Amino acid sequence: MSTQKQKASKWFSTLQNQIIEILEAIETEATLSQYESVPGKFTCKSWERDGGGGGTMAILEGGVFEKAGVNVSTVFGEFSEEFRSQIPGAQENPRFWASGISLVIHPRNPHVPIVHMNTRMIQTQKLWFGGGADLTPCFAVDQDTQDFHAAFKEICDSFDATYYDKFKKWADDYFYLPHRAEPRGVGGIFYDYLNSGEWDQDFAFTQGVGRTFAEVYPEIVRRHLNTSWTELDRKAQLKKRGRYVEFNLLYDRGTQFGLKTGGNVEAILMSLPPLVAWKAA
Numbered sequence: 001m002s003t004q005k006q007k008a009s010k011w012f013s014t015l016q017n018q019i020i021e022i023l024e025a026i027e028t029e030a031t032l033s034q035y036e037s038v039p040g041k042f043t044c045k046s047w048e049r050d051g052g053g054g055g056t057m058a059i060l061e062g063g064v065f066e067k068a069g070v071n072v073s074t075v076f077g078e079f080s081e082e083f084r085s086q087i088p089g090a091q092e093n094p095r096f097w098a099s100g101i102s103l104v105i106h107p108r109n110p111h112v113p114i115v116h117m118n119t120r121m122i123q124t125q126k127l128w129f130g131g132g133a134d135l136t137p138c139f140a141v142d143q144d145t146q147d148f149h150a151a152f153k154e155i156c157d158s159f160d161a162t163y164y165d166k167f168k169k170w171a172d173d174y175f176y177l178p179h180r181a182e183p184r185g186v187g188g189i190f191y192d193y194l195n196s197g198e199w200d201q202d203f204a205f206t207q208g209v210g211r212t213f214a215e216v217y218p219e220i221v222r223r224h225l226n227t228s229w230t231e232l233d234r235k236a237q238l239k240k241r242g243r244y245v246e247f248n249l250l251y252d253r254g255t256q257f258g259l260k261t262g263g264n265v266e267a268i269l270m271s272l273p274p275l276v277a278w279k280a281a
Contacts, residue, residue, distance in 0.1 A: 004199060005097060008121040009074045011203075012101040013056070015119075015210045016072045019103065020058055022218050023070075027062045032226045035063035035108060042070070047264045051077035057267040061274070064225065066108040069270030074099040075261060079124075087124060096261070098122045100131070101210065102254060104271035105217075110237035111224040113137035113144065114185070114244060116271070117213045118254060119206045127199075129206045130192035132167065133213045134175050135220075136185030138233070138240045144220045145186045151216035152189045155208040159201065167191045177247055184247050238277035245276055 020042050027039035040062020048054035055073025062068070076097040079087060087096070100120025107114065119131030135148045149168070156163035167189035175184040189209070194202050248255055248271050258268035 004127075004203075005074075005099065005121075005123070008203065009072075009099040011207055011210075012072045012074075012099055012119070015101055015207075015214070016056070016058065016070050019070050019214055020060075022214060023060060023065060023068055023105070026218060026221055026225070027060075027064050029222065030064050030225055032109075032228060034228060037063040039063055040065065042068075047267065049073075049075050049077075049262055049264070051075075051262055053077070055264065055267060057264065057270065059270060064108060064112075064221075066106050067270075067274045068103070068105040069267075070101070070103040071267045071270060072099075072101045073263065073267065075263065077261070079261065087122075092125050096122065096124045098257075098261075102271075106241065106273040107221070109224065109227065110138045110229045110233040111227045112221050114241070115213075115217050117210070117217075119210055121203075121206070127195060128192070129194040129202050131206060131209055132171055132188060132190035133209065133217075134171055134185055134188035134190070135217075136240065136244060138237045140186055141224075144223070147220065148186070148188060148216055151212050152209070155205070155212045156189065158208070159205045163191075163205075164189070175247070177243060177251070179250075180243065180246070182243075184243060235277070238275060239279065241273040241276040242278040245272055248272065 024041060040060050042058045042060045044056055044058045046054065046056050053073065053075035055071060058070045060068040078094040079096055098120060100118060102118035104116050105114065114136040117133035121129050133152065137144065153164040156167060168187060171187045171190035172183065174190050175187060177184060196202055255268055
């Protein structure tokens, strides 16, 4: 394994451990009786991929976070015939190497927003980074939206003044449900095929995206952690989760990539919430 691959895969595992520690700490901070259950802990399970590589799936089913998945994987092998046309460099040579972290958090409290973040490095005949983060509140709060975007704008601006506007629009276009004609949430940033010609810079930016998430999302969670909710709030949350499921199963590129490269099905579908509704009951 090259030094670049070692650095990238090690970082994704380091970030996974950092985020696990942060989320488990928040579990202990809830004082609202509606949470009922005791603070949760992550359960980690390693898996191996037929064809090469594997990963670690970390799942929390707790009081604050009804379901949180923070997964890392490093896989390699050959793309299937049907998938090669969709990946840069794969038609010339079907071999690939990919490493990354992917997380989705479904809070129990409807006032705490759902969130997604992932970053990755992929190498075929070409090499690139991709990833991003987006926020999906059941009840949008302007301050939360502003703080989330401001944090990612700051990291984008520190590398390239064009990144934020470009990556924000990419997220707005990507995290959209065409069949519903509505956005999944309040957006964030999304980038892919990032190769500036300076690997160290692109890797540092990708690390910065991960660190930014680990700073801004916990702030938003703690802001609403002990806000009580009603049964109507919960019904609205389950309906919003239904939209989340629709996007992830119909449009999410990470889901498609994982399933079509022989990834761990349980790890790929960890983004799905434990309870969901497609209409307000």
